[in-house]
Amino acid sequence: MPEPSVAVISATKFPEIVAPVSRIDEAARTSDGHPALGDAVWLDLDHPGSDSAGFLANESGYAHVARADNIATTASANDGAIPPHWTLGVAVAPDARASGVRARLVAAAVRHVAEHGGGRLVFWVLGAGPDDDEELAPVGLQPARDLYEMRVALPIAEEAKWPAGIRVRPFEVGTDEAAWLEVNNRAFAGHDEQGGWTASTLERRMTEAWFDPALFLLAFDDTGLLGFNWLKMHEAHDRDPRLGEIYVIGIDPRGQGSGLGRALAIAGLQALHQRGIDVGMLFVAADNEPALRLYRALGFEVHRVDRAYECEVEPA
Ligand SMILES: CC(C)(COP(=O)(O)OP(=O)(O)OC[C@H]1O[C@@H](n2cnc3c(N)ncnc32)[C@H](O)[C@@H]1OP(=O)(O)O)[C@@H](O)C(=O)NCCC(=O)NCCS
Numbered sequence: 001m002p003e004p005s006v007a008v009i010s011a012t013k014f015p016e017i018v019a020p021v022s023r024i025d026e027a028a029r030t031s032d033g034h035p036a037l038g039d040a041v042w043l044d045l046d047h048p049g050s051d052s053a054g055f056l057a058n059e060s061g062y063a064h065v066a067r068a069d070n071i072a073t074t075a076s077a078n079d080g081a082i083p084p085h086w087t088l089g090v091a092v093a094p095d096a097r098a099s100g101v102r103a104r105l106v107a108a109a110v111r112h113v114a115e116h117g118g119g120r121l122v123f124w125v126l127g128a129g130p131d132d133d134e135e136l137a138p139v140g141l142q143p144a145r146d147l148y149e150m151r152v153a154l155p156i157a158e159e160a161k162w163p164a165g166i167r168v169r170p171f172e173v174g175t176d177e178a179a180w181l182e183v184n185n186r187a188f189a190g191h192d193e194q195g196g197w198t199a200s201t202l203e204r205r206m207t208e209a210w211f212d213p214a215l216f217l218l219a220f221d222d223t224g225l226l227g228f229n230w231l232k233m234h235e236a237h238d239r240d241p242r243l244g245e246i247y248v249i250g251i252d253p254r255g256q257g258s259g260l261g262r263a264l265a266i267a268g269l270q271a272l273h274q275r276g277i278d279v280g281m282l283f284v285a286a287d288n289e290p291a292l293r294l295y296r297a298l299g300f301e302v303h304r305v306d307r308a309y310e311c312e313v314e315p316a
Contacts, residue, residue, distance in 0.1 A: 004061075004101060006108050009054035014045045017054055021045070021062045027093045033239040034126055034304070036091035037064065051116045055108045060096035063105035064089045065112055068122070083192075085120040086113050086313075107139050110313055118315035128307035141309035146286035150300035154244070154273040154280050158298070160266040162219075163258050166226070168267065171216035177202055179225040180218070187227075187250030191285075194248065210234075217268055219260055227251035227260045229268040233277065244272030246282040249291075261294055269298075 009017050021037070028036040044052050044066045052066040068085045088109050092102045106123070113121050123141055125132050133143055162168070171180070181197055188195035205211060215231040232247040234240070246268055251261045269280045281303070284291050 003099060003104070004057040004096070006101075006104055007056045008108065008112075009056055011048035011050070011052045014048055014052075014054065017056055017062075018045060020056065020059060021054070021064075021091070023059060024062050024093050025091045028091045029238060031094040032127060036126065037062075037089045038124065040066075040087060041089040053109070053112045055105050055112075057096070057101050057105060059093060060099065061090065061092040061101040061105050063102075063109045065109040065121075083120070085122050088121060088123040090123070090125075103135055103139070106136065106141070110139050110311075111316070113313040114316040118313045121311050121313050123309045124306055125309065126306045127304050129305070132307065132309075136309050140311040140313075142311060143307050144310040145308040147306040147308075148284050148286055148292075148302045149304040149306065150282055150284060150295055151243075151303040152269070152280045152295075152298060152300040154269055154278050156266065156269055156280075156299055158266055160263040160270070161259065162263050163260055165221050166260065166263075167220045168217055168264075169220075171213045171218055171228075171230075173206065173213055176218060176225070180228060183225050183228065183252045184248070184250055186252055187256075189253075194250075215268075215271060217264060217271070219264055221255070223254075225252070226255040227264055229264040231268050231272060233272065233275065234281075241279055242277050243279050243281045244269070244275070244277035246280065249282075256290075262298070265294065265298060 025035055025037050041064045044064065045054075049067050049069070052064070055063040065086055065088045068087050088106065090102055090105055092105075110121065113119065121141070122144075123136070128143075177199060181199065181202060184197055185195055210232050212233070215233070217229045217231070218225055219227045228248070228250060229246060230248045232245040234243040234245060236242045246265060249261065249265060249268070251264075272280060280300070282295065282300070283306075284295060286292075286305075
């Protein structure tokens with residue numbers, strides 16, 4: 001296959017490439033069952049940062065690089081207190097994958113970062129495997145973090161057993177925000193993305209179309225809020241049926257290990273099934289042992305591995 005040439009697209013020209021980039025992403029999505037470019041890329045194409053750039057190989061592939069402070073979310077992670085870095089998104093049409101076009105698009109993006117001061121570059125590959133590790137190593141991108149998408153068939157064959165003295169009710173907008181932020185940030189202390197939520201991070205999520213306080217379960221003991229399970233429903237798309245996601249689940253450290261996480265997870269999955277959902281899903285960092293043990297015990301299995309490749313790019 002002849003190698004398609006790579007055109008460098010500056011931010012002022014982004015409106016002209018939205019159509020071909022959409023076609024490439026759509027072809028990748030049809031073949032893979034999930035999009036290749038995250039929302040962050042589309043957001044940056046619409047409202048580019050000054051150092052953002054695109055790299056287009058005809059109808060074969062597209063790479064987009066931007067400073068993360070112009071991007072609210074990475075492919076699969078929640079936003080929050082993330083150190084400054086560059087993010088890269090790449091889509092390659094299925095019939096161009098053998099041509100090595102991705103490696104050349106990525107190399108062009110790395111050069112762009114070097115010419116604009118260098119810095120840490122993060123590239124999330126959804127559905128990553130050993131071939132990706134091999135192809136990205138020559139430009140210096142190494143696997144840094146894995147995120148598992150796990151799924152389970154619903155209903156699960158277990159009832160929620162609540163620890164003594166626990167009361168459960170849905171989130172009340174206008175009442176529970178401050179207590180939730182405190183418990184969330186304590187439960188996720190040390191987690192880059194989920195541990196640094198502010199009132200505005202929460203507010204933005206609550207204005208999204210999918211937000212439903214009835215699917216945001218809070219558990220209290222006599223001292224106050226002790227844990228929560230925030231759920232999200234996804235309509236069927238691509239090859240996926242309707243999915244019910246455990247979006248964020250957390251237990252205040254003072255209550256961890258007492259069986260509350262298990263009970264909240266089960267209650268949430270039941271609430272999703274009562275709304276007609278037959279598949280539960282969630283994302284979990286591959287090194288979060290306590291959470292993985294809980295999810296595996298409930299029957300969740302790894303459905304897809306998303307991998308963050310990272311490198312430190314020296315300034316040119
Ligand atoms: C993961 C989390 C929700 C589990 O809730 P929990 O109330 O602590 O867990 P439970 O007491 O219900 O225990 C359920 C299972 O989790 C596992 N588990 C819980 N704490 C654990 C620990 N410290 N180490 C290893 N496994 C642990 C065990 O498999 C346990 O099964 P068991 O009942 O057979 O022992 C909770 O620890 C938490 O909030 N962690 C920090 C935030 C987080 O990582 N959330 C998940 C993000 S995907």
